[in-house]
Amino acid sequence: MNVAIKQFIDENNCLPGQVFSFNANTKTITYVPEELENSDGSLALLHEIAHMRLGHYSYNYDVELLGLEHEAWEETRRLAHEYNIEVDEDHITECLESYDKWLDKRATCPKCGEYSLQKDRSTFGCFACDCHWKVNERKDREVRKRIISKIQDAGDKTQTIIKSQNTKQLVPCVLSLVASINSAIHYL
Ligand SMILES: [Zn+2]
Numbered sequence: 611m612n613v614a615i616k617q618f619i620d621e622n623n624c625l626p627g628q629v630f631s632f633n634a635n636t637k638t639i640t641y642v643p644e645e646l647e648n649s650d651g652s653l654a655l656l657h658e659i660a661h662m663r664l665g666h667y668s669y670n671y672d673v674e675l676l677g678l679e680h681e682a683w684e685e686t687r688r689l690a691h692e693y694n695i696e697v698d699e700d701h702i703t704e705c706l707e708s709y710d711k712w713l714d715k716r717a718t719c720p721k722c723g724e725y726s727l728q729k730d731r732s733t734f735g736c737f738a739c740d741c742h743w744k745v746n747e748r749k750d751r752e753v754r755k756r757i758i759s760k761i762q763d764a765g766d767k768t769q770t771i772i773k774s775q776n777t778k779q780l781v782p783c784v785l786s787l788v789a790s791i792n793s794a795i796h797y798l
């Protein structure tokens with residue numbers, strides 16, 4: 611393992627785990643120890659460090675989240691230079707593309723397939739057919755959409771649950787940010 615990275619882990623709130631993630635509420639980074647032996651793993655850790663250093667804390671809409679991811683990768687490139695770690699641009703592109711795909715799935719109307727407008731953090735509405743749906747928050751789980759009526763309570767058990775067609779849509783970085791609106795913690 612890169613000496614500077616080892617030092618960073620020792621000196622900061624870093625815990626071994628199953629995924630690379632940053633929890634803004636506890637200011638904790640989780641990393642996958644065995645992946646730190648390869649440069650993409652080291653880059654993934656630098657990416658979480660970037661989120662922490664940039665003070666990424668909250669967002670309301672998916673496009674803002676995508677903006678934070680772009681910013682974090684920009685800072686990752688800078689840190690990689692500082693830590694003397696090779697930057698795999700293809701890997702960065704893949705990571706950003708997986709975020710794009712995840713966001714596309716959430717925003718695609720489950721009834722007519724149109725690309726739609728996000729109403730709030732977990733609700734979307736379609737321009738074309740007026741369908742409204744809620745999405746799950748977890749980024750390390752497949753996308754689930756639940757069709758709701760606009761006036762219906764989100765807790766109604768009779769709503770249709772639609773799972774995305776693909777079996778799994780993992781995003782490389784799991785950001786746990788605090789929702790700005792009600793300051794509840796969302797594990798994404
Ligand atoms: Zn629609």
Ligand SMILES: [Zn+2]
Binds near residue numbers: 657661784
């Ligand atoms: Zn990220």
